[in-house]
Amino acid sequence: xxxxxxxxxxxxxxxxxxxxxxxxxxxxxxxxxxxxxxxxxxxxxxxxxxxxxxxxxxxxxxxxxxxxxxxxxxxxxxxxxxxxxxxxxxxxxxxxxxxxxxxxxxxxxxxxxxxxxxxxxx
Numbered sequence: 090x091x092x093x094x095x096x097x098x099x100x101x102x103x104x105x106x107x108x109x110x111x112x113x114x115x116x117x118x119x120x121x122x123x124x125x126x127x128x129x130x131x132x133x134x135x136x137x138x139x140x141x142x143x144x145x146x147x148x149x150x151x152x153x154x155x156x157x158x159x160x161x162x163x164x165x166x167x168x169x170x171x172x173x174x175x176x177x178x179x180x181x182x183x184x185x186x187x188x189x190x191x192x193x194x195x196x197x198x199x200x201x202x203x204x205x206x207x208x209x210x211x
């Protein structure tokens with residue numbers, strides 16, 4: 090069941106429950122990409138521009154730019170312009186606490202996944 094506050098707000102905007110779940114899929118789908126997860130984790134430490142992120146990830150700037158556009162669309166990152174550079178930073182108000190909660194959950198409830206993968210590889 091969708092939270093009543095979200096549901097009421099979205100209904101006021103003219104969206105139905107199916108459309109709301111579609112937005113949830115887009116949001117959570119953002120976390121499916123390994124490169125986007127790596128960008129999130131890099132930005133947990135400090136703001137970076139596309140060139141710095143591309144170098145850290147060993148990816149081309151176009152791929153990184155596409156990932157950043159998706160992250161920005163869903164509110165994971167914010168931008169700051171400094172001269173000719175655009176810097177990306179993690180949304181510290183909402184996404185940083187979310188990632189900390191995910192880290193905690195993973196360490197408590199998902200470590201067995203890594204063990205199973207490792208055992209299957211042996």
